[in-house]
Amino acid sequence: MSFWKRLFTGSESGDSEDLPYSNVLFSTDREIDLYELEELCDAVGWSRRPLRKVKKAIDHSFCVISMYEQKEQFKHLIGFARATSDHAFNATIWDVVVHPEYQGRGLGKTLMDRMISELRAADISNITLFADPQVVDFYRRLGFMADPEGIKGMFWYPE
């Protein structure tokens, strides 16, 4: 299932009211230009990952949301997020990113609100993520809690 949605500043669409850009599009299409995604991740300083594995991760994600700015007939990727899931109870959100030139304007919140709506529409109630230290408060503002009831995220890495 994929959708396109155009957001107009001040339109009647509830989630677009505060958007500063007149042409921001969201898509759940998995056919993403991987080089464009790599550029977006480069722009926020993330380490490069093999594109073959990025494609596999996207193909196997439960939900993928891309955010584009449309200028005339061209659109370019300005944000991205994806979630994996067991399709029943749990989902985990990964790779949340907004291009630095578009940060601080409410777009990250809109992207996350959309992701949460998609997951809730699939009746998934346990939504988790791993927050880098500098973005913990961004997620807190969206309602995420760190260590609820003392629960700790635990990691295993190959040596």
Ligand SMILES: CC(C)(COP(=O)(O)OP(=O)(O)OC[C@H]1O[C@@H](n2cnc3c(N)ncnc32)[C@H](O)[C@@H]1OP(=O)(O)O)[C@@H](O)C(=O)NCCC(=O)NCCS
């Ligand atoms: C984190 C990120 C997605 C936020 O996107 P954004 O478009 O700048 O966020 P928004 O403008 O929608 O901010 C929404 C709210 O969160 C706050 N916020 C944004 N980034 C924040 C941060 N790093 N720490 C604390 N609060 C933050 C904003 O001030 C705003 O608060 P308000 O609702 O009271 O006005 C973006 O900064 C980014 O892509 N960072 C680099 C990649 C990254 O670190 N991703 C997360 C990996 S876990």
